[in-house]
Amino acid sequence: MSDLLRPDSTTDLPGAAAALWEVLRETPPLTHCITNTVVAGFTANVLLALGAAPAMVDIVGEAELFAGIASGVLINLGTPTPEQRAASLEAVVGASASGTPWVLDPVAIGALPIRTALAHQLAEQRPTAIRGNASEILALAGLSAGGRGVDATDTTDAAADAATALARRTGAVVAVSGPVDLVTDGERVLRLANGHELLTRVTGGGCALGAVMAAFLGAARNTGHGTLTAVASATLVYTIAAERAAAVSSGPGSFAVALLDALASVDPTDVIADARVEVGAL
8 A cells, every 4th residue: 555654654653643733733634525515614714723724615617626725625425416426426527637646435325326426426536535334435435335324334343344444445545434443554553532422412523524535635735744644634623623622612513613623723733632542463
């Protein structure tokens, strides 16, 4: 596999995450999101709070052009209208031609035929990263019929072998979201134990993470940090912010607001202090 974690980042992922976040805030990456209509506003606000620059360009005739000038691209299949399906395919062409890193989020695939077929088609176009819950990753790997809509019915560990196989087949870093997040490049596995269950009680809690990954991948360009570092760093920052937001929240509504505040206020040094990371080999 290419573009792996630098050797020092394996033992100091929290430090790498803090450094990348500083790069992101100093030079906000233009993050092109083709995402579902349910979460577009929340996703844009998450990116703004993080320090990135969101752009929700999902129009055929513009998506390819914009993907070529963006720092990172997210393709989220939550509401795959005909226009968004065509724009997604167009954006991949633009991203691939310009070397823009892009993230595939195969929302609710498995039982639903249109998005499932599109997810498989996009996965063969060499995404930089793939993010989903355990059921979505199993479905994309061809090992399951999927979960219950956007909800996972499988555990993260149950999807570990599927994630590894998917990473090897597509060349993507695969991130499986759950109580303990799993990130793999097909050779190594990272388990990240930060986060909070309130993320599952807010619309867009998982989808926004895909956009954060695209932003971190954009920030990582020309820094020497690899894809595995960027994807894991995005997960760490987002889930640590979620923990801090949950500590001052009384429920899902206040949590959604507190998450934005936490993303804006958490210092990169807090990532080093709070990160819970396990690094392993296959």
